[in-house]
Every structure is written in structure tokens, then in C-alpha cells.
Amino acid sequence: MSARTSNAEDASDIERRKPPGPRAFLPWLFMLTGDVKDLIQGKTPLPWLGALGVTAFCALYATTVYAGLDKRRRPTRRCLASLAGLAALTYALSIGYAGNWLLCFPLLSLATGIVVRRRQLGPLLLAYSGSAGIISGWRGGSDDALTVGYGTMMSGLVTAAILSLFDTVAELRATRQExxxxxxxxxxxxxxxxxxxxxxxxxxxxxxxxxxxxxxxxxxxxxxxxxxxxxxxxxxxxxxxxxxxxxxxREGSLATELDRARSLLDASGIDAVVRRSGPPLPPQTEALLGWVVREGVTNVVRHSGAGRCEIEVRQEADQVRLEIVDDGNGVGSRSAGKAVPAGRAGTGLKGLAERLAAAGGSLETGPAGRRGFRLAAALPVDGNNGDDGNGSGDRDGEDRKGEGKDPMDVKGVRTA
Missing domain, CATH: 1.20.5 (Single alpha-helices involved in coiled-coils or other helix-helix interfaces)
Structure with a gap:
């Protein structure tokens, strides 16, 4: 159970995280610090040309990254042109200067992983990796060739994999909502x-x-x-x-509502855990707890953004308790008497609290630990709940002294 909970929490964390933006990829330009150092120390022939090359490389890299991470997720001509220019400049600087300048290849591969995430990515990364290894072996040595070639391949693959993962999560989230x-x-x-x-x-x-x-x-x-x-x-x-x-x-049994809740949560992509213990309950109690399950699960599906929801029904002494806990992003109040935040409950929980109070029970809502939302209902197990489970509460109190009379009877019926 603990492993399953951990996996659900990890999946929920991934889903809540936003995909990396362009700024997350700009610090990788510090890999060119060695090139700048060589320019300052005069170790690079034609330093003015090298400085111009570094400046152009940084500009093209930033342009490619920002264009590639555009929300439209489609490489435009401008984006592809900047990537082509970045590739040409990488080959020119690496062949001309070698040494630390070969680190331009991993940066080129990273930018390519951002822009190209289709079938063309593999051949391009193989070409970059092979070129980096050949140039490094020609100008530096076999050890450097393997290191640069491997780094070039992995930087592009990892970048493309991470961005594809976030795209998949976004699609799954949209599918779950649908x-x-x-x-x-x-x-x-x-x-x-x-x-x-x-x-x-x-x-x-x-x-x-x-x-x-x-x-x-x-x-x-x-x-x-x-x-x-x-x-x-x-x-x-x-x-x-x-x-x-x-x-x-409106008056389905608690077991029926629990089955419906599990089905709705599964259809919404939410991991459902349902636990029930204790002897059978009176029909009125089951009907009212069924309302709690329906209202609570509806709020989880519509407003929580949760990845896991636990529903537990247990009997304690002379009362039965129902708890619905999710790991979503909502934070409610600690008691039903306080205002419930908009978006997580609304008038639904307020009316539910009134019906539970009329039946001698209570409703508590609030945060569940560091994150998530908790709804807890308690009802006495005496079979004399004041609510019939259909949401009428005390509104029909004046009719109760004539128990057995159908409130929907044509004769003397009170119209709403």
C-alpha cells in the first residue's frame, strides 16, 4: 500500500509541475566559459573573430531555445533557420579552434532536442555526435572524442525526453478532464x-x-x-x-454510491481507494451518507486536480464516519460552519452540512496534511436520522407528524 501511495504521489507531483521554460536552458551557456577564458588569455588565434563567434553562438542559441519552446510547439521557419545557423557556427568554431570549443556540440544537440522531437531527431543527433567525435579525435585525441561524442548524444536525447514527458502529461490531463x-x-x-x-x-x-x-x-x-x-x-x-x-x-444505497464514485474517479484518471467496515446501516443513514459520497466525489473530480482519492466508511461506537481525502490542490476550512472556498465546494457542501446537522450529525472540511482536501461526515447510528436522504432536511418538518403520508400525494400536496 505504501509503494502504491508513493507512486501516486510521484505521478501527482509530475503532473503539477510546469514544463521548463527558455530560462531553464540558458545557464548551459556557461559551458562556454572555457572558450571565453581562452580568448581573454590570448590563447585563441584571431581573438576578435573568436569573440564574435561566441557572441553569435549565444544569440543564436537563445533565439533557438525561445522559438522552440513557443506554446504553439511547432518549429517555425525562423526557428529552423536559427538552428541551422547554430549548427553551421558550431562546426566552424569546433574545426577552427577545437579544444574547449568542442563543447558547442552538446549545446547544439540540446537546442536540437528542443526544436526537433520527431523522427528526424535521431539522425541529427547521430550526425552531431559522430562529427563531434571525429573532430575531437582529429584535433585532440581518442579519449576526448568518446567523451564529447557521448555528451553530444545524451544532451539532445535527455532534453527531448523531458519535454516529451511534459507534453504527454498535458495531453493526459486534458484527456482526464474530457x-x-x-x-x-x-x-x-x-x-x-x-x-x-x-x-x-x-x-x-x-x-x-x-x-x-x-x-x-x-x-x-x-x-x-x-x-x-x-x-x-x-x-x-x-x-x-x-x-x-x-x-x-437520490436515495441509492451507500454501496451503490460508492460503486458510482469509484467508476467516476477511474473515468477521470484518479486513483480510487474505497474502504468500508462495520455492520449494515439503517436505510436513512445509508441514503444520507450516499449524498455525502456523491457531493464529495463530484468536488474531487471537478475542482481538485487530484491524482488519488481515498474514501473510507467505518463505524465507531454509536456513530458512523465517512471520510473523503484527496491529494489535490484545494484548501478548505476546518469545519462546516466556516465558509468553504469557492471552487472546491460552493453551496453543495453547505446544504449537505445542514442536512447532516438536521440528522444529528456533523460535517468537517479542511486541508489534508501538506496538500489535498479532506471531507469528514459523522452520523449517529440509531436509525432515526431526521433527513430521509433526499435532501429535504427540515423543510418538511411540519409534515412529519403525519408519517406515512406521501408528500407527493395529489391531495393536499405542497408545491415547491
């Missing part, structure tokens, strides 16, 4: 489709029957009353079907 949006959209479409299937035919029948009542009322009251009775029967049947459908969406 998968999360797709999962939410599928759920929305499913709900819309079910409502259409439930209400489309029923409402058509109601409209037709209502028109019949209007036409028959002036001349045949008994027939009109018969049509009205049909409307009542159709309406009651529709209410029953809607209750059955809504039960699946």
Missing part, C-alpha cells in the same frame, strides 16, 4: 432520457384529457368528470413512476 466531462454529460443525458420516457407520453395524455374536459364540461358534466378522473389516475401513475426513478438517483 473523460470527467463526458461522464457527467452521460449521466445528464440518461436522466433527461428517463424523464422524457416517463413524462412524454403521460403529459400528452393529460393535455388531451384536459382539452376533453374543457369541451365536455358545458354540455356533458358526467363525461367531463370521467375525463377528469382519468387525468387524476394518469397523474398518480406518473407520480409513482417519478418516485421510482428519483429513488434511483
Amino acid at each position: 473523460l470527467a466531462r463526458t461522464a457527467v454529460e452521460k449521466e445528464r443525458l440518461r436522466f433527461s432520457r428517463d424523464l422524457h420516457d416517463l413524462l412524454g407520453h403521460t403529459m400528452s395524455v393529460v393535455v388531451v384529457k384536459a382539452e376533453a374536459v374543457r369541451r365536455l364540461a358545458p354540455r356533458d358534466l358526467d363525461a367531463a368528470l370521467g375525463q377528469a378522473a382519468d387525468i387524476e389516475a394518469v397523474g398518480r401513475q406518473a407520480l409513482t413512476e417519478i418516485r421510482e426513478a428519483v429513488t434511483g438517483y
